[in-house]
Amino acid sequence: MDMVILVLGTFVLAGGGLLFFGLMSFSGERSALRKARELEETGAEVPAVLVALEPLVRTDTLRAHYEYPTAGGSQARHITGVGPNPLHVVGETYPLVRLPRVSRSVHMGTMAAVRKERRDRERYVRQAVWMMALGATACATAVTGLVLVP
Numbered sequence: 001m002d003m004v005i006l007v008l009g010t011f012v013l014a015g016g017g018l019l020f021f022g023l024m025s026f027s028g029e030r031s032a033l034r035k036a037r038e039l040e041e042t043g044a045e046v047p048a049v050l051v052a053l054e055p056l057v058r059t060d061t062l063r064a065h066y067e068y069p070t071a072g073g074s075q076a077r078h079i080t081g082v083g084p085n086p087l088h089v090v091g092e093t094y095p096l097v098r099l100p101r102v103s104r105s106v107h108m109g110t111m112a113a114v115r116k117e118r119r120d121r122e123r124y125v126r127q128a129v130w131m132m133a134l135g136a137t138a139c140a141t142a143v144t145g146l147v148l149v150p
Helices: 002-042 111-148
Strands: 044-055 062-069 075-082 093-098 106-108
Touching (some): 002 111, 044 075, 062 093, 093 111
Antiparallel strands (some): 044 062, 044 093, 062 075
């Protein structure tokens, strides 16, 4: 009897943790999916020129500064961290997808990469929903078992 209560209590804790983790990841992935969907639907692929690479202190990453044309015709700058890769050459042109309006939401890569990112985000949201459903089911089953055991 004590072993049954111990197992059911463990299922309550595991199900609650799974439900909590699913809720946390769901909210973040849903907003990332919204941004990826907006980039795919209204984004424009533009050439971005790598203008500077500077090393970060006490890490092996570099800070890359890209400049790309905005919708108004002026130049905007995108700063991101990159690994020490010999393929990054200052002065070279790389693809970047930006929104038609002024926004901080850009994606380094082609439209095909944006579509793949959106598909991945949709898959992550689906997995978070399944995780929440599994956690709620495990928790509800274990609580029902704990109520019925005595």
